[in-house]
Amino acid sequence: MRFNKETIAACCLLVGVLVLAYVSDGEALPVNYGYTPDPSGAREFAAGLPSPTFAQAAPDAMEKVKPEDTFLWRAMDSAHRARYGTPFKVSHQGSVGSCVAHGAAHAIFASESMAWSLGERSDPPEWANQASIYGGSRVEIRGNKTENRGGDGSTGYHAAKWLSEYGVIYQRPYPSVDCTDASPSRCKDWGRYGNGGKGNTELDETAKKTPARYVTRISNWDELVAAICTGNAVTIASNQGFSKTAKDSWLRPSGVWMHQMMICGIKVTDRQGACIMNSWGENWIKYDGEIYPPDLPKGCFWADRSVIERILSQGDSWAISEIAFKFRDIHHNNWLEEQ
Numbered sequence: 001m002r003f004n005k006e007t008i009a010a011c012c013l014l015v016g017v018l019v020l021a022y023v024s025d026g027e028a029l030p031v032n033y034g035y036t037p038d039p040s041g042a043r044e045f046a047a048g049l050p051s052p053t054f055a056q057a058a059p060d061a062m063e064k065v066k067p068e069d070t071f072l073w074r075a076m077d078s079a080h081r082a083r084y085g086t087p088f089k090v091s092h093q094g095s096v097g098s099c100v101a102h103g104a105a106h107a108i109f110a111s112e113s114m115a116w117s118l119g120e121r122s123d124p125p126e127w128a129n130q131a132s133i134y135g136g137s138r139v140e141i142r143g144n145k146t147e148n149r150g151g152d153g154s155t156g157y158h159a160a161k162w163l164s165e166y167g168v169i170y171q172r173p174y175p176s177v178d179c180t181d182a183s184p185s186r187c188k189d190w191g192r193y194g195n196g197g198k199g200n201t202e203l204d205e206t207a208k209k210t211p212a213r214y215v216t217r218i219s220n221w222d223e224l225v226a227a228i229c230t231g232n233a234v235t236i237a238s239n240q241g242f243s244k245t246a247k248d249s250w251l252r253p254s255g256v257w258m259h260q261m262m263i264c265g266i267k268v269t270d271r272q273g274a275c276i277m278n279s280w281g282e283n284w285i286k287y288d289g290e291i292y293p294p295d296l297p298k299g300c301f302w303a304d305r306s307v308i309e310r311i312l313s314q315g316d317s318w319a320i321s322e323i324a325f326k327f328r329d330i331h332h333n334n335w336l337e338e339q
Contacts, residue, residue, distance in 0.1 A: 033257055033259040034093075034152055034154065035237045035260050041155065042155065042156070042316045045157045045160075045161055046217045053217050054217070054226060054227050057325040058230070058326050060326060061227075062222070064327045065230055069267050070266050072113075072231065072264045073264045073265065076113045078113070079116050080109075090281065090282060090300065091130065093187070096152065096185075096191070097153040098131075098191065099260045099261070100153070103279060104159040104163060104260075107262045108125075108168055109128065111231075112322065115231075115321075118328065121322075128168045128170060128171070132203070134159075134187045135197075136166055136194060137155070139191075139195070141166070148194075149192055159260075161215075164211060167210045168211070169203060176196065176203055177200060212322050215319070215321075216319050218317045219315070220309070228263065231330040233263060235260055235317060236261055237316040238311040239314070240307065241253065241256045241257040242303065244285050245288055246302075249291055250273070250301065250302045251285075263275065264276075272305040276303055277300045283298070284299065
């Protein structure tokens with residue numbers, strides 16, 4: 001078998017990325033990322049949206065919002081207890097590169113939890129099925145594909161596009177397939193053959209009944225603050241890596257992660273930054289010192305504003321919602337107060 005110079009260069013780049021991803025600040029991390037950057041595709045997708053940026057989608061939110069420390073995971077925890085009777089826990093993608101699906105599923109659950117807490121929907125939300133998002137973002141949303149055997153992973157904007165143009169499949173039984181299973185093996189399978197698995201087109205039509213039709217790009221810090229402070233979680237896909245020992249719940253930037261996660265909180269007082277929810281379960285991170293705030297979900301961490309701005313500048317960060325973006329006073333029921 002012969003390889004041309006371009007193929008050899010691409011392989012060397014991939015090996016370099018994997019090595020950098022595996023070693024972060026001298027610490028071994030799981031190589032289960034799965035984000036494949038596509039800057040031009042993300043720009044094209046954003047340009048085709050009715051409102052390409054959050055500032056355009058919700059000018060009233062940008063104007064009226066009062067920036068303050070905000071912790072969206074508290075709405076997620078309340079909703080999870082109401083729906084499932086157990087505390088909220090971050091998801092675990094396992095060894096499959098389905099991070100874009102897990103980050104998007106976290107964002108959907110956060111968005112729908114906020115809508116429930118504000119009385120905008122009657123029932124507490126269910127978990128979105130990550131395998132559905134992963135398969136849809138890799139297969140159906142990319143044209144007339146019926147399968148995608150091209151390795152692993154996806155992009156943030158392909159997941160956002162799937163959720164807006166098709167929709168959400170929840171972790172529940174459906175007539176054509178039992179979607180309570182969102183295991184890594186199912187993510188792997190549906191990542192090859194699309195939402196519902198090989199030959200299942202019925203689930204695509206089912207997804208269209210529950211679209212997350214409102215999507216917009218978060219392009220800077222001010223938009224992020226306005227989005228979070230009005231109850232909208234944000235997916236973030238980038239190559240930014242972190243250490244795995246959190247000093248007082250904050251991680252330092254280190255290494256390369258080709259990864260999507262989700263922002264579920266903002267801190268605008270004292271040390272400015274954002275709370276990032278990862279999808280590697282609860283035990284990948286070591287907490288050294290004070291946990292801030294005390295109910296911070298395990299598996300989450302804080303990152304400084306300058307680091308967040310670098311992530312946003314890469315152009316693949318999205319607010320995704322079933323509710324139109326607008327100014328909302330999310331403090332009326334006091335659920336943001338310290339617990």
